[in-house]
Amino acid sequence: MRIVMVGSGYVGLVSGACFADFGHDVVCVDKAAEKIAALNNGIMPIYEPGLDALVASNRSAGRLSFTTELGPAVEAADVVFIAVGTPSRRGDGHADLSYVYAAAAEIAQSIKGFTVVVTKSTVPVGTGDEVERIIRETNPEADFAVVSNPEFLREGAAIDDFKRPDRIVVGVTDDRARGVMTEVYRPLYLNQSPLVFTGRRTSELIKYAANAFLAMKITFINEIADLCERVGADVQDVSRGIGLDGRIGSKFLHAGPGYGGSCFPKDTLALVKTAQDHDSPVRLIETTIAINDNRKRAMGRRVIAALGGDVRGKKIGILGLTFKPNTDDMRDSPAIAIVQTLKDAGAIVSGYDPEGIDNARQMMDIAFASGPYQVAEGAAALVLVTEWNQFRALDLPRLKSLMVTPVFVDLRNVYRASEVEAHGFDYHAIGKAD
Known part of the structure; x- marks a missing residue:
């Protein structure tokens, strides 16, 4: 599968590297040019045991790359994961979804063919509905489905958590998207990690x-x-x-x-x-x-x-x-x-x-x-x-x-x-x- 990870922070980088290690072709995208330059030089923006070696091996194998250019990556993708930050919003404590919504609007402009857009970021109930509305409003001709796939990674043990999860939760409203997500997680599903569709x-x-x-x-x-x-x-x-x-x-x-x-x-x-x-x-x-x-x-x-x-x-x-x-x-x-x-x-x-x-x-x-x-x-x-x-x-x-x-x-x-x-x-x- 051709996967794009929007956001190369903790969740996006670990998830992208692990997906690449499964054999998928993964492009990690981030607006921070200095972060992408560092990653292309093998310098990790976070400390996570084993991450530097995992990134290096998959970059060498040609399955993992880093860029600031979202459009070309999305055009070629089967699945686009949104893995941007959702910090507490100043003043009221609600999750700040501005980065999620901005990513959705930008993704919409480059969708070519059926594309599954996945919210990997931690988001409140109903966010997927709004992401779907934004994409449809931005690009009425787009053929896509929006999926929820929350992460359950513990810092300090994230790679092992990704590769040996207690469960994989996937929220879908489209049968085509269900098939795509099954294929994305097929290496784990074959190892009997519970794939929970909701x-x-x-x-x-x-x-x-x-x-x-x-x-x-x-x-x-x-x-x-x-x-x-x-x-x-x-x-x-x-x-x-x-x-x-x-x-x-x-x-x-x-x-x-x-x-x-x-x-x-x-x-x-x-x-x-x-x-x-x-x-x-x-x-x-x-x-x-x-x-x-x-x-x-x-x-x-x-x-x-x-x-x-x-x-x-x-x-x-x-x-x-x-x-x-x-x-x-x-x-x-x-x-x-x-x-x-x-x-x-x-x-x-x-x-x-x-x-x-x-x-x-x-x-x-x-x-x-x-x-x-x-x-x-x-x-x-x-x-x-x-x-x-x-x-x-x-x-x-x-x-x-x-x-x-x-x-x-x-x-x-x-x-x-x-x-x-x-x-x-x-x-x-x-x-x-x-």
Whole structure:
């Protein structure tokens, strides 16, 4: 199949490279000339494990190319995926669909023969209807079908998620489009990955509902963690005990400083706004958003409390700045609110992240260190915010020797209290009684 991916960001680039690896001919298009130039030189705009090698091998094989010219690519395409950003709109929290609609209008001008136009971007219910209207209005002679095909990629594990998905959701209203999409995903379908065909509006809602449910699950265990601290229970044991129930499952039951990233914050908010617009409020999700927002700054106050309530003039080291490991994504990272809370209280903050420092420089005014031990030098407290693998086996005696006071605040429960305290640290975890 001849595939065009409009948008060469996280979703478009990963999806395009994986489709090319299946044997399809893929053209990734982006208006940012510097991004396309970098991709043509083998330089990735994002950090995603294995992506650079996947792109390189498929470019060498001639199945994957990059361009700023949309028209010629669409003219030759069987399928055109829209994979542009849908950030929260300033002022009201609705998903900003301006990039989606602009892409639809531009695609319409170049359609030749039957073409399937697929919204891969995360979009509210009814967006596919509007995309169809725009294309038909722009080019009344166009022969096309609009399909919804939401992505379910986890940053840091996106390639594996694409190639070994739990499910592939496709919302269609046209039998011809159903056949085309079956062929697009045939390599996965033959491996028995569930190909779930639904109505287009149902498909659009599935993505938002899935992300909202996972966000609620994270928020639920974080509230249970707070209760554990008050009653003398252990949240990790609680998580294990309830996660073994097949109806609940163990994933997303790890207590921490709150969720962040490019999906959960904006998607939960967009779902709330959609529900309000249709007079069907989703109170659980509204509450989830409020709890999560408050939790991030509460983690900063937790650090202040660990230092006796006064951090003015004290250096605090932050281990991990991205919202999760194996990505350079800083969007809505808990570290942002934690750092700001500490700075507001007069602390001097230093941070280190294996991949996120360049993006962090644009979001926070702190000192950046070259490694975990450099962060610890002269620190009154060390705070583990993001659970990168290189933070899981730190040299604790070395850390202590570098610090002014040995206070270790573990917001991801990476370590055992007995292990850290044996080296003379004042250790604070999540969901455990001090």
